Amino acid sequence: xxxxxxxxxxxxxxxxxxxxxxxxxxxxxxxxxxxxxxxxxxxxxxxxxxxxxxxxxxxxxxxxxxxxxxxxxxxxxxxxxxxxxxxxxxxxxxxxxxxxxxxxxxxxxxxxxxxxxxxxxxxxxxxxxxxxxxxxxxxxxxxxxxxxxxxxxxxxxxxxxxxxxxxxxxxxxxxxxxxxxxxxxxxxxxxxxxxxxxxxxxxxxxxxxxxxxxxxxxxxxxxxxxxxxxxxxxxxxxxxxxxxxxxxxxxxxxxxxxxxx
Amino acid sequence: xxxxxxxxxxxxxxxxxxxxxxxxxxxxxxxxxxxxxxxxxxxxxxxxxxxxxxxxxxxxxxxxxxxxxxxxxxxxxxxxxxxxxxxxxxxxxxxxxxxxxxxxxxxxxxxxxxxxxxxxxxxxxxxxxxxxxxxxxxxxxxxxxxxxxxxxxxxxxxxxxxxxxxxxxxxxxxxxxxxxxxxxxxxxxxxxxxxxxxxxxxxxxxxxxxxxxxxxxxxxxxxxxxxxxxxxxxxxxxxxxxxxxxxxxxxxxxxxxxxxxxxx
Numbered sequence: 001x002x003x004x005x006x007x008x009x010x011x012x013x014x015x016x017x018x019x020x021x022x023x024x025x026x027x028x029x030x031x032x033x034x035x036x037x038x039x040x041x042x043x044x045x046x047x048x049x050x051x052x053x054x055x056x057x058x059x060x061x062x063x064x065x066x067x068x069x070x071x072x073x074x075x076x077x078x079x080x081x082x083x084x085x086x087x088x089x090x091x092x093x094x095x096x097x098x099x100x101x102x103x104x105x106x107x108x109x110x111x112x113x114x115x116x117x118x119x120x121x122x123x124x125x126x127x128x129x130x131x132x133x134x135x136x137x138x139x140x141x142x143x144x145x146x147x148x149x150x151x152x153x154x155x156x157x158x159x160x161x162x163x164x165x166x167x168x169x170x171x172x173x174x175x176x177x178x179x180x181x182x183x184x185x186x187x188x189x190x191x192x193x194x195x196x197x198x199x200x201x202x203x204x205x206x207x208x209x210x211x212x213x214x215x216x217x218x219x220x221x222x223x224x225x226x227x228x229x230x231x232x233x234x235x236x237x238x239x240x241x242x243x244x245x246x247x248x249x250x251x252x253x254x255x256x257x258x259x260x261x
Numbered sequence: 262x263x264x265x266x267x268x269x270x271x272x273x274x275x276x277x278x279x280x281x282x283x284x285x286x287x288x289x290x291x292x293x294x295x296x297x298x299x300x301x302x303x304x305x306x307x308x309x310x311x312x313x314x315x316x317x318x319x320x321x322x323x324x325x326x327x328x329x330x331x332x333x334x335x336x337x338x339x340x341x342x343x344x345x346x347x348x349x350x351x352x353x354x355x356x357x358x359x360x361x362x363x364x365x366x367x368x369x370x371x372x373x374x375x376x377x378x379x380x381x382x383x384x385x386x387x388x389x390x391x392x393x394x395x396x397x398x399x400x401x402x403x404x405x406x407x408x409x410x411x412x413x414x415x416x417x418x419x420x421x422x423x424x425x426x427x428x429x430x431x432x433x434x435x436x437x438x439x440x441x442x443x444x445x446x447x448x449x450x451x452x453x454x455x456x457x458x459x460x461x462x463x464x465x466x467x468x469x470x471x472x473x474x475x476x477x478x479x480x481x482x483x484x485x486x487x488x489x490x491x492x493x494x495x496x497x498x499x500x501x502x503x504x505x506x507x508x509x510x511x512x513x514x515x516x517x518x519x520x521x522x523x524x525x
Contacts, residue, residue, distance in 0.1 A: 011447055028346055031339040035400035035481070045396035052395055076293035083290050118510040120474040122386060123503065126491060131310045133303040140297075210384040213478065220386075227390050239383065246382035259278045 052232065059240055060233035066222065067241060074218035074245070077139045077211070078204040084140075085147025085204070086197045092148055093155030093193075094181065100159065100167075113156070116149030121207050125216040136217030143204045143211070150203065151196045155189065158196075162188040194260045198253040205249050209242050317496035325498050329486055330505055337482035338509070340400055340475075341468040344407025345461065352412045356419030363423060363449070373416070380413030389475040400481035407472055411464050422456040423449060458524055466517045473506045 032038075061067070095101055096109040121142050128138040166184040175183070212220020219238060226235040271279070358364050359373035383391075388410050392402035431448040439447070476484020483502060490498040 024346060028343060031343045035336065035339055035343065035404065037343075037401045037404060041396065041401055045401070048397075049395040052391075073297065076297045079286075079289050079293045080297060083286075114511070115507075118470070118507055118514070119503070120470050122474045122477060123487075123506070127314070130314055132307045133300070135300065135303070136297050137299045137303060140299075206382060206384060210386050213386050213390075223387065224390070227394065239387070242387075243379055243382045247378060250378075256282055259275075259282055 055230075055232040056236035058233065059236035060231075061237045063234060064237075067219075067237060070212075070219040070222050071241060071245060073136055074208045074212075074220075075205065077136050077143065077208040077218050078201065081140045081143030081208070082147060082197065082201040082204050085144045085200065086151060088144065089148045089151040089155060090193070092152045093159065094185075096152060096156040097159035098156075099162075099164065100181075100185065109152075110156070113149055113152040116145045117153060118149075121146045121211060122214060125211040125214045129215045134215045134217075139208055139211040139216035139218055142216055143207060146207060147200050147204060151193075151200055154196050155193055158189045158192045159185060191260055195257060198256050202246075202249050202253050206246055209245075314496065317494075318500035320497065321500045321504065322495070322497040323501060325501050326505065329498075330483065330502055333476075333483045333486050334505055334509065336400060337472045337476075337484075338469065340403045340407060340482050341465060341472040344404045344472065345411060345465045345468050347404065347408035348411035348415055348464070349461065351408065352415035352419055355412060355416040356423065357445075359416060359420035360423035362426065362428070373420070377413045377416050377420075380409055380411075381417070382413075383410075385410045385471045385475060386478055389478045389480040393479045398479035398481070403472060403475050403480035403482055406475055406480055407468050410471070411468060414467075415460055415464055418460045419453070419457060422453045422460070426452045455524055459521055462517045462521055466513050469513045470510055473510070 092109055092113065096106050096113055098106050124145050125138060125142040128141045132138050132141065162185060166188070167180055170180045170184045208218045208220075209223070210220050212218040212222070213224045215221065219242065223235065223238050223242075226232075226238060269276075355373050355376050358369045359377065361370060364370065385406065388406040389403065392406045392409075396402040396405065426449055430452070431444060434444050434448045472482050472484075474484045474487075476482040476486070477488045479485065483506060487499065487502045490496075490502060
Protein backbone atom coordinates (compact mmCIF):
# COMPACT_ATOMS: atom_id res chain seq x y z
CA UNK A 1 0.00 0.00 0.00
CA UNK A 2 1.44 3.32 -0.95
CA UNK A 3 0.97 6.10 1.47
CA UNK A 4 0.34 8.72 -1.18
CA UNK A 5 -2.59 10.97 -0.41
CA UNK A 6 -5.15 11.38 -3.12
CA UNK A 7 -7.05 14.57 -2.63
CA UNK A 8 -10.59 14.31 -3.79
CA UNK A 9 -12.75 17.35 -3.94
CA UNK A 10 -16.11 16.49 -2.39
CA UNK A 11 -18.17 18.68 -4.67
CA UNK A 12 -16.81 18.84 -8.16
CA UNK A 13 -17.53 21.88 -10.22
CA UNK A 14 -19.98 21.05 -12.94
CA UNK A 15 -18.74 23.21 -15.80
CA UNK A 16 -21.44 21.98 -18.14
CA UNK A 17 -24.18 23.17 -15.80
CA UNK A 18 -22.46 26.52 -15.35
CA UNK A 19 -22.21 26.94 -19.10
CA UNK A 20 -25.89 26.07 -19.36
CA UNK A 21 -26.87 28.75 -16.86
CA UNK A 22 -24.70 31.27 -18.65
CA UNK A 23 -26.34 30.35 -21.93
CA UNK A 24 -29.79 30.77 -20.40
CA UNK A 25 -28.76 34.17 -19.08
CA UNK A 26 -27.41 35.27 -22.48
CA UNK A 27 -30.58 34.03 -24.15
CA UNK A 28 -32.68 36.02 -21.68
CA UNK A 29 -30.72 39.18 -22.53
CA UNK A 30 -31.05 38.51 -26.25
CA UNK A 31 -34.76 37.78 -26.09
CA UNK A 32 -35.46 40.76 -23.84
CA UNK A 33 -33.64 42.96 -26.30
CA UNK A 34 -35.58 41.48 -29.21
CA UNK A 35 -38.94 41.88 -27.51
CA UNK A 36 -38.11 45.48 -26.64
CA UNK A 37 -38.27 44.82 -22.92
CA UNK A 38 -36.33 47.41 -20.99
CA UNK A 39 -35.95 48.46 -17.40
CA UNK A 40 -37.42 51.92 -18.08
CA UNK A 41 -40.57 50.46 -19.55
CA UNK A 42 -40.82 48.17 -16.57
CA UNK A 43 -40.53 51.09 -14.15
CA UNK A 44 -43.14 53.12 -16.03
CA UNK A 45 -45.33 50.04 -15.86
CA UNK A 46 -44.87 49.78 -12.11
CA UNK A 47 -46.06 53.36 -11.81
CA UNK A 48 -49.15 52.52 -13.86
CA UNK A 49 -49.61 49.39 -11.81
CA UNK A 50 -49.73 51.38 -8.59
CA UNK A 51 -52.45 53.61 -10.06
CA UNK A 52 -54.27 50.57 -11.35
CA UNK A 53 -54.28 48.89 -7.95
CA UNK A 54 -55.28 52.18 -6.36
CA UNK A 55 -58.38 52.25 -8.52
CA UNK A 56 -59.14 48.62 -7.76
CA UNK A 57 -59.55 49.15 -4.02
CA UNK A 58 -62.10 49.12 -2.59
CA UNK A 59 -63.75 46.42 -4.72
CA UNK A 60 -67.22 47.41 -5.79
CA UNK A 61 -69.78 44.71 -5.06
CA UNK A 62 -72.80 46.96 -5.67
CA UNK A 63 -73.77 45.10 -8.85
CA UNK A 64 -73.74 41.76 -7.08
CA UNK A 65 -76.86 40.51 -8.87
CA UNK A 66 -75.14 40.72 -12.26
CA UNK A 67 -72.04 39.15 -10.74
CA UNK A 68 -73.97 36.28 -9.17
CA UNK A 69 -75.94 35.61 -12.36
CA UNK A 70 -72.71 35.44 -14.35
CA UNK A 71 -71.03 33.20 -11.80
CA UNK A 72 -73.96 30.79 -11.95
CA UNK A 73 -73.78 30.73 -15.74
CA UNK A 74 -70.05 30.03 -15.49
CA UNK A 75 -70.66 27.12 -13.11
CA UNK A 76 -73.40 25.76 -15.38
CA UNK A 77 -71.12 25.86 -18.40
CA UNK A 78 -68.42 24.03 -16.46
CA UNK A 79 -70.76 21.32 -15.16
CA UNK A 80 -72.49 20.59 -18.46
CA UNK A 81 -69.21 20.62 -20.39
CA UNK A 82 -67.55 18.30 -17.86
CA UNK A 83 -70.44 15.84 -17.94
CA UNK A 84 -70.47 15.56 -21.72
CA UNK A 85 -66.71 15.74 -21.99
CA UNK A 86 -66.23 12.91 -19.51
CA UNK A 87 -68.85 10.69 -21.16
CA UNK A 88 -67.35 11.22 -24.60
CA UNK A 89 -63.76 10.78 -23.48
CA UNK A 90 -64.51 7.39 -21.92
CA UNK A 91 -64.96 5.64 -25.30
CA UNK A 92 -62.43 7.91 -27.01
CA UNK A 93 -59.78 7.01 -24.44
CA UNK A 94 -60.57 3.31 -24.75
CA UNK A 95 -60.33 3.43 -28.52
CA UNK A 96 -57.03 5.30 -28.36
CA UNK A 97 -55.31 2.78 -26.05
CA UNK A 98 -52.68 0.97 -28.08
CA UNK A 99 -52.65 -2.20 -26.01
CA UNK A 100 -56.34 -2.97 -26.58
CA UNK A 101 -57.00 -1.76 -30.10
CA UNK A 102 -55.32 -2.34 -33.44
CA UNK A 103 -53.30 0.50 -34.93
CA UNK A 104 -55.90 1.45 -37.53
CA UNK A 105 -58.37 2.22 -34.74
CA UNK A 106 -56.01 4.06 -32.44
CA UNK A 107 -54.48 6.36 -35.05
CA UNK A 108 -57.59 8.37 -35.90
CA UNK A 109 -58.55 8.69 -32.24
CA UNK A 110 -55.05 9.67 -31.17
CA UNK A 111 -54.99 12.32 -33.87
CA UNK A 112 -58.36 13.58 -32.70
CA UNK A 113 -57.10 13.84 -29.12
CA UNK A 114 -53.93 15.60 -30.27
CA UNK A 115 -56.05 18.05 -32.23
CA UNK A 116 -58.25 18.77 -29.20
CA UNK A 117 -55.19 19.31 -27.04
CA UNK A 118 -53.03 21.42 -29.25
CA UNK A 119 -55.34 24.38 -29.59
CA UNK A 120 -55.92 26.62 -26.65
CA UNK A 121 -59.59 26.67 -25.57
CA UNK A 122 -59.86 30.31 -26.62
CA UNK A 123 -59.21 29.37 -30.24
CA UNK A 124 -61.93 26.73 -30.07
CA UNK A 125 -64.18 29.29 -28.46
CA UNK A 126 -63.65 31.71 -31.35
CA UNK A 127 -64.52 29.03 -33.89
CA UNK A 128 -67.58 27.89 -31.94
CA UNK A 129 -68.82 31.43 -31.49
CA UNK A 130 -68.74 31.65 -35.27
CA UNK A 131 -70.49 28.28 -35.61
CA UNK A 132 -73.24 28.55 -32.97
CA UNK A 133 -73.34 32.24 -32.16
CA UNK A 134 -72.71 34.12 -28.94
CA UNK A 135 -73.77 32.59 -25.66
CA UNK A 136 -73.09 29.72 -23.29
CA UNK A 137 -73.54 27.02 -25.93
CA UNK A 138 -70.28 28.02 -27.61
CA UNK A 139 -68.56 27.90 -24.23
CA UNK A 140 -69.96 24.46 -23.49
CA UNK A 141 -68.82 23.05 -26.83
CA UNK A 142 -65.37 24.58 -26.35
CA UNK A 143 -64.89 23.03 -22.96
CA UNK A 144 -66.22 19.65 -24.14
CA UNK A 145 -63.41 19.56 -26.69
CA UNK A 146 -60.85 20.72 -24.13
CA UNK A 147 -62.02 17.96 -21.76
CA UNK A 148 -61.76 15.28 -24.44
CA UNK A 149 -58.23 16.38 -25.20
CA UNK A 150 -57.14 16.19 -21.58
CA UNK A 151 -59.06 13.23 -20.15
CA UNK A 152 -58.86 11.23 -23.38
CA UNK A 153 -55.07 11.41 -23.42
CA UNK A 154 -54.55 10.62 -19.74
CA UNK A 155 -57.16 7.89 -19.78
CA UNK A 156 -55.58 6.24 -22.83
CA UNK A 157 -52.20 6.38 -21.09
CA UNK A 158 -53.69 4.90 -17.91
CA UNK A 159 -55.16 2.02 -19.91
CA UNK A 160 -51.82 1.41 -21.62
CA UNK A 161 -50.27 0.90 -18.18
CA UNK A 162 -52.74 -1.71 -16.90
CA UNK A 163 -51.81 -5.27 -16.11
CA UNK A 164 -52.89 -7.46 -19.01
CA UNK A 165 -53.31 -10.61 -16.92
CA UNK A 166 -57.00 -10.15 -16.04
CA UNK A 167 -57.64 -9.29 -19.70
CA UNK A 168 -56.01 -12.52 -20.84
CA UNK A 169 -57.83 -14.52 -18.19
CA UNK A 170 -61.19 -13.19 -19.30
CA UNK A 171 -60.36 -13.68 -22.97
CA UNK A 172 -59.32 -17.26 -22.23
CA UNK A 173 -62.77 -17.96 -20.80
CA UNK A 174 -64.25 -16.70 -24.05
CA UNK A 175 -65.75 -13.54 -22.62
CA UNK A 176 -67.14 -11.13 -25.20
CA UNK A 177 -65.37 -7.83 -25.82
CA UNK A 178 -67.63 -5.68 -23.68
CA UNK A 179 -67.23 -8.00 -20.69
CA UNK A 180 -63.46 -7.80 -21.05
CA UNK A 181 -63.68 -4.02 -20.95
CA UNK A 182 -66.14 -3.87 -18.06
CA UNK A 183 -64.61 -6.55 -15.82
CA UNK A 184 -60.90 -6.51 -16.69
CA UNK A 185 -60.02 -3.01 -17.89
CA UNK A 186 -62.33 -0.56 -16.16
CA UNK A 187 -61.79 -1.77 -12.56
CA UNK A 188 -58.07 -1.10 -13.00
CA UNK A 189 -58.45 2.45 -14.26
CA UNK A 190 -61.74 3.73 -12.88
CA UNK A 191 -60.21 5.44 -9.84
CA UNK A 192 -57.74 7.31 -11.97
CA UNK A 193 -60.49 8.18 -14.42
CA UNK A 194 -62.52 9.73 -11.61
CA UNK A 195 -59.42 11.61 -10.49
CA UNK A 196 -58.90 13.05 -13.98
CA UNK A 197 -62.57 13.92 -14.22
CA UNK A 198 -62.67 15.85 -10.98
CA UNK A 199 -59.48 17.65 -12.00
CA UNK A 200 -61.07 18.48 -15.33
CA UNK A 201 -64.18 19.85 -13.63
CA UNK A 202 -61.82 22.20 -11.81
CA UNK A 203 -60.01 23.11 -15.00
CA UNK A 204 -63.27 23.68 -16.83
CA UNK A 205 -64.41 26.02 -14.10
CA UNK A 206 -61.22 28.03 -14.50
CA UNK A 207 -61.48 28.06 -18.26
CA UNK A 208 -65.17 28.90 -18.27
CA UNK A 209 -64.26 32.18 -16.60
CA UNK A 210 -62.19 32.91 -19.69
CA UNK A 211 -64.21 31.79 -22.72
CA UNK A 212 -66.54 34.75 -22.16
CA UNK A 213 -63.78 37.10 -23.28
CA UNK A 214 -64.48 36.06 -26.86
CA UNK A 215 -68.24 35.97 -26.32
CA UNK A 216 -68.86 32.37 -25.33
CA UNK A 217 -70.85 33.01 -22.15
CA UNK A 218 -70.01 33.13 -18.48
CA UNK A 219 -68.34 35.76 -16.34
CA UNK A 220 -65.54 36.46 -18.85
CA UNK A 221 -67.74 38.76 -20.91
CA UNK A 222 -68.51 40.96 -17.92
CA UNK A 223 -64.85 40.91 -16.94
CA UNK A 224 -63.79 42.03 -20.39
CA UNK A 225 -66.32 44.84 -20.56
CA UNK A 226 -65.28 46.01 -17.07
CA UNK A 227 -61.75 46.26 -18.47
CA UNK A 228 -62.84 48.15 -21.51
CA UNK A 229 -64.86 50.64 -19.46
CA UNK A 230 -61.95 51.12 -17.01
CA UNK A 231 -64.36 49.99 -14.33
CA UNK A 232 -61.54 48.71 -12.17
CA UNK A 233 -63.32 48.52 -8.82
CA UNK A 234 -65.98 46.24 -10.30
CA UNK A 235 -63.16 44.33 -11.99
CA UNK A 236 -61.57 43.71 -8.59
CA UNK A 237 -64.90 42.37 -7.34
CA UNK A 238 -65.10 39.98 -10.32
CA UNK A 239 -61.53 38.76 -9.82
CA UNK A 240 -62.08 38.19 -6.11
CA UNK A 241 -65.21 36.16 -6.81
CA UNK A 242 -63.42 34.09 -9.47
CA UNK A 243 -60.57 33.28 -7.08
CA UNK A 244 -63.06 32.41 -4.34
CA UNK A 245 -65.01 30.18 -6.74
CA UNK A 246 -61.85 28.34 -7.80
CA UNK A 247 -60.75 27.87 -4.19
CA UNK A 248 -64.16 26.43 -3.24
CA UNK A 249 -64.08 24.09 -6.22
CA UNK A 250 -60.54 22.96 -5.33
CA UNK A 251 -61.73 22.20 -1.82
CA UNK A 252 -64.70 20.22 -3.13
CA UNK A 253 -62.58 18.25 -5.57
CA UNK A 254 -60.10 17.36 -2.79
CA UNK A 255 -63.02 16.04 -0.75
CA UNK A 256 -64.35 14.07 -3.72
CA UNK A 257 -60.92 12.54 -4.30
CA UNK A 258 -60.84 11.45 -0.65
CA UNK A 259 -64.17 9.67 -1.11
CA UNK A 260 -62.84 7.70 -4.06
CA UNK A 261 -59.45 6.76 -2.65
CA UNK B 262 -75.56 -24.58 8.97
CA UNK B 263 -73.30 -22.43 6.88
CA UNK B 264 -73.71 -18.82 7.58
CA UNK B 265 -74.20 -16.76 4.48
CA UNK B 266 -71.56 -14.10 4.27
CA UNK B 267 -71.93 -11.24 1.89
CA UNK B 268 -68.55 -9.93 0.74
CA UNK B 269 -68.41 -6.28 -0.08
CA UNK B 270 -65.51 -4.20 -1.24
CA UNK B 271 -66.60 -0.97 0.41
CA UNK B 272 -68.14 -0.16 3.77
CA UNK B 273 -71.63 1.23 3.98
CA UNK B 274 -70.32 4.74 4.67
CA UNK B 275 -68.04 4.57 1.65
CA UNK B 276 -70.85 3.49 -0.61
CA UNK B 277 -73.10 6.18 0.80
CA UNK B 278 -70.55 8.93 0.22
CA UNK B 279 -69.83 7.72 -3.30
CA UNK B 280 -73.52 7.69 -4.04
CA UNK B 281 -73.82 11.19 -2.58
CA UNK B 282 -71.09 12.47 -4.92
CA UNK B 283 -72.80 11.00 -7.98
CA UNK B 284 -76.20 12.23 -6.84
CA UNK B 285 -74.86 15.70 -6.17
CA UNK B 286 -73.28 15.87 -9.61
CA UNK B 287 -76.44 14.56 -11.30
CA UNK B 288 -78.59 17.15 -9.52
CA UNK B 289 -76.16 19.93 -10.45
CA UNK B 290 -76.16 18.75 -14.06
CA UNK B 291 -79.97 18.58 -14.23
CA UNK B 292 -80.31 22.04 -12.73
CA UNK B 293 -77.72 23.45 -15.12
CA UNK B 294 -79.34 21.87 -18.15
CA UNK B 295 -82.69 23.37 -17.19
CA UNK B 296 -81.54 26.88 -16.53
CA UNK B 297 -78.69 27.50 -18.96
CA UNK B 298 -79.77 29.73 -21.82
CA UNK B 299 -79.28 27.92 -25.08
CA UNK B 300 -81.02 29.02 -28.22
CA UNK B 301 -81.78 25.81 -30.17
CA UNK B 302 -82.15 27.63 -33.49
CA UNK B 303 -78.46 28.53 -33.29
CA UNK B 304 -77.61 24.87 -32.88
CA UNK B 305 -79.67 23.81 -35.92
CA UNK B 306 -77.92 26.47 -37.91
CA UNK B 307 -74.46 25.23 -36.91
CA UNK B 308 -73.75 22.84 -39.85
CA UNK B 309 -74.38 25.60 -42.40
CA UNK B 310 -72.21 27.98 -40.44
CA UNK B 311 -69.39 25.45 -40.14
CA UNK B 312 -69.58 24.68 -43.86
CA UNK B 313 -69.44 28.41 -44.56
CA UNK B 314 -66.46 28.76 -42.22
CA UNK B 315 -64.53 25.95 -43.88
CA UNK B 316 -65.40 27.30 -47.33
CA UNK B 317 -63.94 30.65 -46.41
CA UNK B 318 -60.84 29.08 -44.90
CA UNK B 319 -60.01 27.12 -48.02
CA UNK B 320 -57.81 27.72 -49.99
CA UNK B 321 -55.39 28.96 -47.35
CA UNK B 322 -53.46 32.13 -47.94
CA UNK B 323 -49.98 30.58 -47.63
CA UNK B 324 -48.29 33.68 -49.00
CA UNK B 325 -49.29 35.43 -45.83
CA UNK B 326 -46.96 33.31 -43.68
CA UNK B 327 -43.62 34.92 -44.62
CA UNK B 328 -45.16 38.41 -44.67
CA UNK B 329 -47.01 38.59 -41.43
CA UNK B 330 -46.93 35.37 -39.44
CA UNK B 331 -43.32 34.25 -39.20
CA UNK B 332 -41.98 37.21 -37.20
CA UNK B 333 -44.81 37.09 -34.71
CA UNK B 334 -44.42 33.34 -34.37
CA UNK B 335 -40.80 33.86 -33.33
CA UNK B 336 -41.98 36.55 -30.93
CA UNK B 337 -44.46 34.06 -29.47
CA UNK B 338 -41.70 31.51 -28.87
CA UNK B 339 -39.50 34.13 -27.23
CA UNK B 340 -42.37 35.24 -24.99
CA UNK B 341 -42.93 31.64 -23.94
CA UNK B 342 -39.25 30.93 -23.21
CA UNK B 343 -38.48 34.20 -21.50
CA UNK B 344 -41.69 34.02 -19.48
CA UNK B 345 -40.82 30.49 -18.32
CA UNK B 346 -37.29 31.54 -17.32
CA UNK B 347 -38.66 34.52 -15.41
CA UNK B 348 -41.23 32.37 -13.68
CA UNK B 349 -38.47 30.11 -12.35
CA UNK B 350 -36.86 33.00 -10.52
CA UNK B 351 -40.16 33.77 -8.85
CA UNK B 352 -41.25 30.18 -8.33
CA UNK B 353 -38.12 28.85 -6.62
CA UNK B 354 -38.40 31.07 -3.51
CA UNK B 355 -42.17 30.62 -3.35
CA UNK B 356 -41.74 26.86 -3.72
CA UNK B 357 -39.14 26.77 -0.94
CA UNK B 358 -41.47 28.72 1.33
CA UNK B 359 -44.23 26.27 0.51
CA UNK B 360 -42.29 23.06 1.19
CA UNK B 361 -43.11 22.04 4.73
CA UNK B 362 -39.87 20.14 5.33
CA UNK B 363 -37.74 23.23 4.74
CA UNK B 364 -39.70 26.12 6.14
CA UNK B 365 -41.64 25.38 9.27
CA UNK B 366 -43.42 28.70 9.59
CA UNK B 367 -47.20 28.33 9.16
CA UNK B 368 -47.54 32.00 8.22
CA UNK B 369 -44.98 31.73 5.40
CA UNK B 370 -46.67 28.57 4.22
CA UNK B 371 -49.95 30.28 4.06
CA UNK B 372 -48.42 33.20 2.15
CA UNK B 373 -46.83 30.85 -0.36
CA UNK B 374 -50.09 28.98 -0.78
CA UNK B 375 -51.97 32.22 -1.39
CA UNK B 376 -49.49 33.27 -4.09
CA UNK B 377 -49.63 29.88 -5.76
CA UNK B 378 -53.42 29.63 -5.75
CA UNK B 379 -54.04 33.15 -7.01
CA UNK B 380 -51.51 32.65 -9.78
CA UNK B 381 -53.24 29.50 -10.92
CA UNK B 382 -56.86 30.52 -10.51
CA UNK B 383 -56.60 33.66 -12.60
CA UNK B 384 -56.62 32.60 -16.22
CA UNK B 385 -53.79 33.47 -18.60
CA UNK B 386 -56.02 35.75 -20.62
CA UNK B 387 -57.10 37.58 -17.50
CA UNK B 388 -53.47 37.99 -16.42
CA UNK B 389 -52.76 39.26 -19.93
CA UNK B 390 -55.57 41.82 -19.66
CA UNK B 391 -54.21 42.99 -16.32
CA UNK B 392 -50.68 43.41 -17.57
CA UNK B 393 -51.76 45.07 -20.79
CA UNK B 394 -53.54 47.61 -18.61
CA UNK B 395 -50.34 48.06 -16.57
CA UNK B 396 -47.54 47.89 -19.16
CA UNK B 397 -49.41 48.78 -22.32
CA UNK B 398 -49.86 46.43 -25.30
CA UNK B 399 -46.84 44.44 -26.43
CA UNK B 400 -44.48 41.64 -25.61
CA UNK B 401 -43.50 42.99 -22.18
CA UNK B 402 -47.04 42.51 -20.90
CA UNK B 403 -47.14 39.06 -22.50
CA UNK B 404 -43.86 37.90 -20.98
CA UNK B 405 -44.79 39.04 -17.50
CA UNK B 406 -48.25 37.54 -17.87
CA UNK B 407 -46.76 34.15 -18.82
CA UNK B 408 -44.34 34.38 -15.91
CA UNK B 409 -47.01 35.21 -13.34
CA UNK B 410 -49.32 32.53 -14.61
CA UNK B 411 -46.55 29.90 -14.50
CA UNK B 412 -45.48 30.66 -10.94
CA UNK B 413 -48.42 28.80 -9.46
CA UNK B 414 -47.81 25.66 -11.49
CA UNK B 415 -44.01 25.57 -11.21
CA UNK B 416 -44.01 26.61 -7.56
CA UNK B 417 -46.56 24.00 -6.53
CA UNK B 418 -44.80 21.13 -8.27
CA UNK B 419 -41.38 22.33 -7.08
CA UNK B 420 -42.63 22.44 -3.48
CA UNK B 421 -43.98 18.90 -3.85
CA UNK B 422 -40.64 17.70 -5.25
CA UNK B 423 -38.80 19.32 -2.34
CA UNK B 424 -41.12 17.64 0.15
CA UNK B 425 -40.29 14.24 -1.32
CA UNK B 426 -36.54 14.73 -0.77
CA UNK B 427 -34.64 12.07 1.12
CA UNK B 428 -33.62 13.69 4.45
CA UNK B 429 -30.39 11.62 4.74
CA UNK B 430 -27.95 13.83 2.77
CA UNK B 431 -29.50 16.95 4.26
CA UNK B 432 -29.00 15.74 7.82
CA UNK B 433 -25.42 14.82 6.93
CA UNK B 434 -24.78 18.34 5.66
CA UNK B 435 -26.43 19.85 8.71
CA UNK B 436 -24.27 17.70 10.96
CA UNK B 437 -21.19 18.99 9.14
CA UNK B 438 -22.36 22.53 9.89
CA UNK B 439 -23.06 23.55 6.30
CA UNK B 440 -24.59 27.01 5.86
CA UNK B 441 -28.07 27.28 4.46
CA UNK B 442 -27.08 27.99 0.87
CA UNK B 443 -24.76 24.97 0.69
CA UNK B 444 -27.49 22.91 2.31
CA UNK B 445 -29.83 23.87 -0.48
CA UNK B 446 -27.36 23.67 -3.38
CA UNK B 447 -25.69 20.40 -2.35
CA UNK B 448 -28.45 18.72 -0.34
CA UNK B 449 -31.77 19.53 -1.93
CA UNK B 450 -30.88 20.68 -5.43
CA UNK B 451 -29.24 17.45 -6.71
CA UNK B 452 -32.28 15.52 -5.54
CA UNK B 453 -34.86 17.78 -7.15
CA UNK B 454 -32.95 18.79 -10.28
CA UNK B 455 -34.45 16.13 -12.63
CA UNK B 456 -37.97 16.87 -11.41
CA UNK B 457 -37.26 20.56 -11.73
CA UNK B 458 -36.15 20.35 -15.34
CA UNK B 459 -39.12 18.12 -16.08
CA UNK B 460 -41.47 20.74 -14.64
CA UNK B 461 -39.66 23.48 -16.53
CA UNK B 462 -40.01 21.70 -19.88
CA UNK B 463 -43.61 20.77 -19.21
CA UNK B 464 -44.46 24.37 -18.38
CA UNK B 465 -42.59 25.65 -21.43
CA UNK B 466 -44.73 23.37 -23.58
CA UNK B 467 -47.91 24.77 -21.98
CA UNK B 468 -46.60 28.31 -22.33
CA UNK B 469 -46.05 27.91 -26.06
CA UNK B 470 -49.77 27.19 -26.35
CA UNK B 471 -50.77 30.00 -24.07
CA UNK B 472 -48.51 32.64 -25.55
CA UNK B 473 -50.15 31.95 -28.90
CA UNK B 474 -53.47 33.32 -27.62
CA UNK B 475 -52.56 36.12 -25.23
CA UNK B 476 -52.14 38.36 -28.26
CA UNK B 477 -55.92 38.31 -28.63
CA UNK B 478 -56.08 40.84 -25.81
CA UNK B 479 -53.01 42.74 -27.01
CA UNK B 480 -50.15 41.07 -25.16
CA UNK B 481 -47.94 40.41 -28.18
CA UNK B 482 -47.15 37.36 -30.26
CA UNK B 483 -49.07 35.59 -32.97
CA UNK B 484 -52.40 36.19 -31.24
CA UNK B 485 -52.33 39.82 -32.34
CA UNK B 486 -52.11 38.80 -36.00
CA UNK B 487 -54.86 36.26 -35.38
CA UNK B 488 -57.03 38.95 -33.81
CA UNK B 489 -56.54 41.25 -36.80
CA UNK B 490 -57.36 38.49 -39.26
CA UNK B 491 -60.49 37.56 -37.28
CA UNK B 492 -61.71 41.12 -37.04
CA UNK B 493 -61.23 41.64 -40.77
CA UNK B 494 -62.87 38.26 -41.57
CA UNK B 495 -59.78 37.08 -43.48
CA UNK B 496 -60.60 33.46 -42.76
CA UNK B 497 -57.97 32.17 -45.23
CA UNK B 498 -55.34 33.97 -43.17
CA UNK B 499 -56.89 32.66 -39.96
CA UNK B 500 -56.48 29.15 -41.35
CA UNK B 501 -52.77 29.72 -42.04
CA UNK B 502 -52.22 31.13 -38.57
CA UNK B 503 -54.06 28.23 -36.93
CA UNK B 504 -52.08 25.73 -38.98
CA UNK B 505 -48.79 27.32 -37.97
CA UNK B 506 -49.81 27.37 -34.29
CA UNK B 507 -50.77 23.71 -34.58
CA UNK B 508 -47.42 22.81 -36.15
CA UNK B 509 -45.37 24.69 -33.58
CA UNK B 510 -47.33 23.21 -30.68
CA UNK B 511 -46.88 19.67 -31.99
CA UNK B 512 -43.15 20.19 -32.61
CA UNK B 513 -42.73 21.68 -29.12
CA UNK B 514 -44.50 18.71 -27.58
CA UNK B 515 -42.38 16.18 -29.49
CA UNK B 516 -39.23 18.07 -28.49
CA UNK B 517 -40.21 18.16 -24.83
CA UNK B 518 -41.08 14.45 -24.82
CA UNK B 519 -37.75 13.60 -26.41
CA UNK B 520 -35.74 15.70 -23.91
CA UNK B 521 -37.72 14.41 -20.93
CA UNK B 522 -36.96 10.85 -21.94
CA UNK B 523 -33.26 11.65 -21.91
CA UNK B 524 -33.07 13.49 -18.58
CA UNK B 525 -35.46 11.42 -16.46
